Amino acid sequence: xxxxxxxxxxxxxxxxxxxxxxxxxxxxxxxxxxxxxxxxxxxxxxxxxxxxxxxxxxxxxxxxxxxxxxxxxxxxxxxxxxxxxxxxxxxxxxxxxxxxxxxxxxxxxxxxxxxxxxxxxxxxxxxxxxxxxxxxxxxxxxxxxxxxxxxxxxxxxxxxxxxxxxxxxxxxxxxxxxxxxxxxxxxxxxxxxxxxxxxxxxxxxxxxxxxxxxxxxxxxxxxxxxxxxxxxx
Numbered sequence: 001x002x003x004x005x006x007x008x009x010x011x012x013x014x015x016x017x018x019x020x021x022x023x024x025x026x027x028x029x030x031x032x033x034x035x036x037x038x039x040x041x042x043x044x045x046x047x048x049x050x051x052x053x054x055x056x057x058x059x060x061x062x063x064x065x066x067x068x069x070x071x072x073x074x075x076x077x078x079x080x081x082x083x084x085x086x087x088x089x090x091x092x093x094x095x096x097x098x099x100x101x102x103x104x105x106x107x108x109x110x111x112x113x114x115x116x117x118x119x120x121x122x123x124x125x126x127x128x129x130x131x132x133x134x135x136x137x138x139x140x141x142x143x144x145x146x147x148x149x150x151x152x153x154x155x156x157x158x159x160x161x162x163x164x165x166x167x168x169x170x171x172x173x174x175x176x177x178x179x180x181x182x183x184x185x186x187x188x189x190x191x192x193x194x195x196x197x198x199x200x201x202x203x204x205x206x207x208x209x210x211x212x213x214x215x216x217x218x219x220x221x222x223x224x225x226x227x228x229x230x231x232x233x
Contacts, residue, residue, distance in 0.1 A: 121145030
């Protein structure tokens with residue numbers, strides 16, 4: 001962290017914000033907490049952590065943080081599922097819980113998916129500690145925050161009729177079905193998908209059947225071509 005970053009972080013110490021970290025990598029959560037969770041210096045108090053969707057929903061309802069740092073890809077349905085199940089807290093007229101996506105991904109469907117789901121911003125994991133702290137406070141105050149490279153992209157995506165948000169076929173799929181679709185299109189076997197998503201092979205088969213039915217496709221080869229044409233692979 002630069003000297004300027006330390007000074008900026010110090011300036012926030014008079015304010016306080018309660019934060020929950022949601023990421024399925026424990027070492028990453030530990031690193032983020034070490035970077036931003038020095039409350040006396042940064043003003044950020046980490047009040048909970050979670051590694052999957054169910055844990056996240058439980059911790060968020062119990063802790064009622066002001067800001068949630070939310071990874072996009074999580075076991076149990078992803079960040080969009082967390083947003084869906086916490087919608088009442090997000091929309092609370094008083095003391096709303098606000099979400100800031102923090103992800104390694106800058107894929108269009110990931111960014112637009114969580115923003116449509118109710119997140120107030122999206123930053124990538126290349127962000128500095130000082131910038132992340134500043135972003136947390138801005139989200140707490142109700143601002144929309146994006147990594148510089150994503151800001152123009154998000155505006156263009158919402159303005160364009162060809163952008164992922166208005167893909168009616170893709171919108172028919174749940175977040176989990178999209179995850180399975182992407183892995184199938186990348187050539188993963190059912191067993192590999194089950195292991196990566198922490199679900200059973202039978203559940204993978206059910207998701208694939210649902211995707212094929214909703215998209216009116218006949219087999220995984222057609223599905224792969226469909227996903228490739230939309231740059232989902």
